[in-house]
Amino acid sequence: MKRFGVLGTGRITRRLVADLQSTEGVEVTAIASRTAERARWYADQYGIAAAVEGYQAMLGRDDVDAVYLSLPPSLHAEWSIAAANAGKHVLCEKPLAATPLEAKAIDQACREAEVRWLDATGWLHHPRTTAAANWLQEGRLGQVGHVSAAVSFYQPFQSDDHRLDPSLGGGCLLDLGWYVAGLARFAVGELPLQVAADVLIREGVSQRLTAMMWFDSNITATLSCGYDTATRKWFEIAGTAASLVCDDFTRPWAERPTRCWIHDAAGKVEQHSFEGSQERAMIELLASDQPLEQWQRQALETQQILAALQKSASAGGQKMAV
Numbered sequence: 001m002k003r004f005g006v007l008g009t010g011r012i013t014r015r016l017v018a019d020l021q022s023t024e025g026v027e028v029t030a031i032a033s034r035t036a037e038r039a040r041w042y043a044d045q046y047g048i049a050a051a052v053e054g055y056q057a058m059l060g061r062d063d064v065d066a067v068y069l070s071l072p073p074s075l076h077a078e079w080s081i082a083a084a085n086a087g088k089h090v091l092c093e094k095p096l097a098a099t100p101l102e103a104k105a106i107d108q109a110c111r112e113a114e115v116r117w118l119d120a121t122g123w124l125h126h127p128r129t130t131a132a133a134n135w136l137q138e139g140r141l142g143q144v145g146h147v148s149a150a151v152s153f154y155q156p157f158q159s160d161d162h163r164l165d166p167s168l169g170g171g172c173l174l175d176l177g178w179y180v181a182g183l184a185r186f187a188v189g190e191l192p193l194q195v196a197a198d199v200l201i202r203e204g205v206s207q208r209l210t211a212m213m214w215f216d217s218n219i220t221a222t223l224s225c226g227y228d229t230a231t232r233k234w235f236e237i238a239g240t241a242a243s244l245v246c247d248d249f250t251r252p253w254a255e256r257p258t259r260c261w262i263h264d265a266a267g268k269v270e271q272h273s274f275e276g277s278q279e280r281a282m283i284e285l286l287a288s289d290q291p292l293e294q295w296q297r298q299a300l301e302t303q304q305i306l307a308a309l310q311k312s313a314s315a316g317g318q319k320m321a322v
């Protein structure tokens with residue numbers, strides 16, 4: 001797989017198209033928009049050979065092996081499944097889908113069509129995350145007891161933003177909850193047993209989520225995300241021997257070394273720095289023949305956690321089994 005077609009021309013598309021184009025062995029051969037004019041404009045702007053009107057037309061093309069989908073969340077399942085049925089590999093923006101049922105249907109369709117899929121959750125593929133996974137596995141932090149994560153962007157809306165439209169899967173629960181719930185699932189390596197969530201709704205969509213999770217072995221997590229505080233993208237994974245702290249896990253701050261810290265019980269702090277592009281690593285993984293199950297399970301279980309958080313919030317914050 002090396003020739004990508006892009007579905008959608010949104011904000012994140014620009015960045016991912018550049019990442020696709022700068023990944024060795026990968027090219028972007030076509031871009032599709034709902035309108036021919038917009039597809040043409042993007043194709044010209046980014047040096048893409050073909051501008052395609054309508055997403056369906058993309059799926060019939062012989063010069064496309066895989067599609068990158070950067071559509072609003074409510075359209076992820078429909079177009080990922082259509083792409084799989086057309087024999088295309090799938091790189092789908094986060095959140096993978098709007099519900100666990102949809103997420104499972106994507107997985108099923110890709111399995112049946114024997115195509116590969118990944119959600120475009122870049123941070124999971126950064127060398128820093130690999131180091132964190134190794135530290136956790138080696139017991140560098142001792143026994144993990146608590147995880148906390150916070151992701152926010154203050155009012156990140158453009159006109160007609162899908163984030164403010166419930167029918168398009170808007171709201172911070174799916175949009176940013178994907179990161180904080182995913183971080184907790186990554187750190188503990190399994191689903192929580194129970195969750196409780198409080199959600200602030202405005203204009204019909206979640207604007208702030210505050211949640212707690214209970215895992216096996218008395219591990220707990222606290223999560224915060226929303227559109228009503230300045231940019232935060234941090235986590236802390238606290239163990240009996242040390243804590244791992246990171247202040248930019250979803251995407252490293254621009255023009256600074258990618259970093260994280262291990263704080264031990266005596267106050268000693270180790271700073272670790274990393275290089276590499278998380279998006280290119282993700283694209284290379286999808287384009288390779290390496291197994292993807294670990295990442296797919298992470299995505300499917302994150303989707304399950306979000307559904308449980310939603311259920312708890314709808315029930316006034318009651319504890320819910322996952």
Ligand SMILES: NC(=O)c1ccc[n+]([C@@H]2O[C@H](COP(=O)([O-])OP(=O)(O)OC[C@H]3O[C@@H](n4cnc5c(N)ncnc54)[C@H](OP(=O)(O)O)[C@@H]3O)[C@@H](O)[C@H]2O)c1
Pocket residue numbers: 007008009010011012013032033034035038039070071072073075093094095120121122161162168175
């Ligand atoms: N991985 C990351 O770091 C990251 C960052 C930001 C966003 N995202 C994710 O990427 C996806 C897209 O986000 P975005 O901020 O790029 O969105 P956006 O700027 O609103 O773009 C979404 C695109 O989807 C297409 N679309 C199709 N039907 C639509 C509809 N009914 N309403 C609006 N747009 C429609 C449009 O393209 P055409 O009109 O050309 O068809 C539009 O440009 C979301 O799932 C979001 O969570 C990921």
